[in-house]
Structure formats: structure tokens, C-alpha cells
Amino acid sequence: MRAYRAETAFDGTRRLPGGALVLVENSTVVGVEPAAFPLPDGCPVTDAAAVLPGLIDSHVHLCADSSPRALEKIPELPAADLVEVIETAEQQHLRAGVTAVRDLGDHSWVVVERAGRLGNGPTVVAAGPPLTSRGGHCWSMGGEVQGVEPLRRAVRERVERGAGVVKIMASGGVMTPDTDLHACQFTLEELRAVVDEAHRSGLPVTAHAHGLASVERALDAGVDGIEHCSCLTGAGPQLPDALGARLAAAGTYVCPTVGQLPGMDPPPHVQARMTAVGVDLDRLRAHVAALQRAGVTLLAGTDAGIGPGKRHGVLPFAVAELVSIGMPAAAALSAATGLAARACGLDGRTGRLAVGLDADLLMLDADPLTDVTALQRPRVVVSRGREIDLDG
Numbered sequence: 001m002r003a004y005r006a007e008t009a010f011d012g013t014r015r016l017p018g019g020a021l022v023l024v025e026n027s028t029v030v031g032v033e034p035a036a037f038p039l040p041d042g043c044p045v046t047d048a049a050a051v052l053p054g055l056i057d058s059h060v061h062l063c064a065d066s067s068p069r070a071l072e073k074i075p076e077l078p079a080a081d082l083v084e085v086i087e088t089a090e091q092q093h094l095r096a097g098v099t100a101v102r103d104l105g106d107h108s109w110v111v112v113e114r115a116g117r118l119g120n121g122p123t124v125v126a127a128g129p130p131l132t133s134r135g136g137h138c139w140s141m142g143g144e145v146q147g148v149e150p151l152r153r154a155v156r157e158r159v160e161r162g163a164g165v166v167k168i169m170a171s172g173g174v175m176t177p178d179t180d181l182h183a184c185q186f187t188l189e190e191l192r193a194v195v196d197e198a199h200r201s202g203l204p205v206t207a208h209a210h211g212l213a214s215v216e217r218a219l220d221a222g223v224d225g226i227e228h229c230s231c232l233t234g235a236g237p238q239l240p241d242a243l244g245a246r247l248a249a250a251g252t253y254v255c256p257t258v259g260q261l262p263g264m265d266p267p268p269h270v271q272a273r274m275t276a277v278g279v280d281l282d283r284l285r286a287h288v289a290a291l292q293r294a295g296v297t298l299l300a301g302t303d304a305g306i307g308p309g310k311r312h313g314v315l316p317f318a319v320a321e322l323v324s325i326g327m328p329a330a331a332a333l334s335a336a337t338g339l340a341a342r343a344c345g346l347d348g349r350t351g352r353l354a355v356g357l358d359a360d361l362l363m364l365d366a367d368p369l370t371d372v373t374a375l376q377r378p379r380v381v382v383s384r385g386r387e388i389d390l391d392g
Helices: 079-095 110-115 148-161 188-200 212-221 241-250 268-276 281-293 315-324 329-334 338-343 372-376
Strands: 002-009 020-025 028-033 045-053 055-060 098-103 123-126 166-169 205-211 225-233 253-255 361-364 378-383
Touching: 002 361, 020 045, 045 378, 055 079, 055 253, 055 315, 055 338, 079 098, 079 110, 079 378, 098 378, 110 123, 148 188, 166 188, 188 205, 188 212, 205 212, 212 225, 212 241, 225 241, 225 281, 241 281, 281 315, 315 329, 315 372, 329 338, 329 372, 361 372
Parallel strands: 002 045, 055 098, 098 123, 166 205, 205 225, 225 253
Antiparallel strands: 002 020, 020 028, 045 361, 361 378
């Protein structure tokens, strides 16, 4: 048994009065007591200023290597190189305190197959190749499909292969130049068929949606989550009051994929696409602030891997960005721990300081509830009971 002790503790939903002494046996949390609780005889202890659950990034691309054209070159990578990219990405997440990720863009099912084998990386919830229209956003990942029955069969294939979530591209995307960010890639009937088929097998559905029409259609179809949720119109991002109220009332998980390395602008070709649709990072941040004010349930997820500013492990910067747009620190931390676990199907496994859950811990030298940038300086990271070498 080992112990991790801190005067400040956040359990995934709230601050724990009296801090915490977290007891770990093998890969599992076996006790959560106040910091002043007597140590068991002979139990080694690690002390820090603060302890919280390991972070969860709700939107990553483990197959992407964070280079300027990361998504475009995935299909060209030999299998061995693709595995190396994934393993490197996994370790970058762990060294940043991210002990679980939801992968929303696989190629050749590599991430899904690895997710079923617990190795030395973070816990992975994998979608497999995202469902997309013919020639649609991220078509090269292998998920092109059209029509109600073919979509139902594609969902069943994901269930059979062990996916933990179904991802569908409801609109075009910035990273696929010939697609339309404003246009809907699927009919309402097609989206409803995907949701129905996935829910029959107990899988959630999350929809990539940039255009306002695609966000509204995804919500009408009953998806569980919306990625980006940019609500793009001819005049840039616009959140109608009625839509904000509907998203909030439905409890739809919205992952706005904010957060990037400071001082890193998007690659020129991405910047050009953003300019063409009337959007920039400041306008997107203002839009996320509007979602937050409307009471929409926001998750911390980053689109990690798609470019230099979105390297794997950037999640601590996303949490700080949520705080900067007006989200209370406790809510932003929960968006990357307890709430994220629930949205990703990991509730009861990780995301909280609780007996019986995986021993996924992040220890810091400052209180993240008063200084959220403390997340960017991890002191100790524990993944399923194993301490991570932060020097890599």
C-alpha cells in the first residue's frame, strides 16, 4: 500500500474539506481520508500541496503527431510508424497528468484494438474511424458511409469491434479542405438511425458539428454530445437564445475543443480556412463564453494531435481557457475529471477520488481551484497505480 497526501483536494466534483490522504493498493484506490488521518504502519507517503483525479481529455486523435498536416498524412503511415505515433502521444498525455482520453478519429481500427489491451498508456475510449459522408470530413480515415441501412451496419461494426463511442461528422471540417463547414453531411433520418442503433447497444453518439444547421440537426436527432458546436453562420459563430436553452435543457455534452499552446497560431492553411468562414480564435472563445452563460454542459477536450498548437497533453491549457471565459474553477476542473468521466462512459472507473476506482491521480504544488495554471506544472502523476516518469 502507498499513500498520497495533500492539504488541498478536489475529488472530481468538489473541494474536499480537510484535504485528502489517498490510499492505493496495486492499481486501485482503497481509501480516501482527510489529510490528517493517521498513516497505516509502514505505509510510504508522497506529499504535495494538492491532489485531484488524473485528467481526462474528451477529444483527441492519437494517430496524429501534432505536425502541421497531421491528419492528412495518417493514411500514408506504415503500420509500425502509426503505432509509434500512438505510443508517443499516449506518453505525452500521461506526462501532462492526462490519465484517460477519448479518441475520436481512428485509422484502420488501430486505436480501438489497442484500447482493449491495458498497457502503460492512459485509459482509452475509442470511436474507431468516424462516420462521414462520401468525400466528407476526414473521409481518409475510412469511415465513409451514406444511407440509413449502411449507417446502421456501420454502427453495428463499431459495436462488434469494441468501440466505446460512435463519432459522426454532421458537418464539414476545417482540416478537410473540400468540405463545407456550414453544410449538413447527413439527413435527420440518417442521424436518428445512427443514434437509435448505437443506443440499442448502449453506446453514446457524439457529433462533429460546425455549422449552425448541423448543430440544430444533431440536437434534433438526440445525440449525446456535440464536438466543437461552433454554430457557424455567414456572419461567424452565432448562438440563438433558443438553441442555447435547448442544449442546456437536454444536458447535451458539448466539447468546444478550446485550448492550445500559448503563442502557437494555427498552421497557415488552417488559418486561411478559418478566415474564409469568418472565424478566428477570439471569436470562438467569445462563442464558448456564450455557451457557458447559457448553461450548456461543457467538457474539456482539445482535438489533441491535429497541429503544433494542439500537441498531445495540452489539456491543462484547455482547462485554464475555460476558466478565462468565465467558468468557475471547480466546474472547469470537473469538466476534465468527474464530468468528463461520465460523458466518456468512465464513471465508476476513473475521474474521481473514490474507493474502488482506478488509482489515477495528479499531484500539484499549488491549489488549482485558486490557480488553475498549476495544472501545467504536475508534481506527481499516477496512472492505474503506476507513477509516471515526468522527465520522459
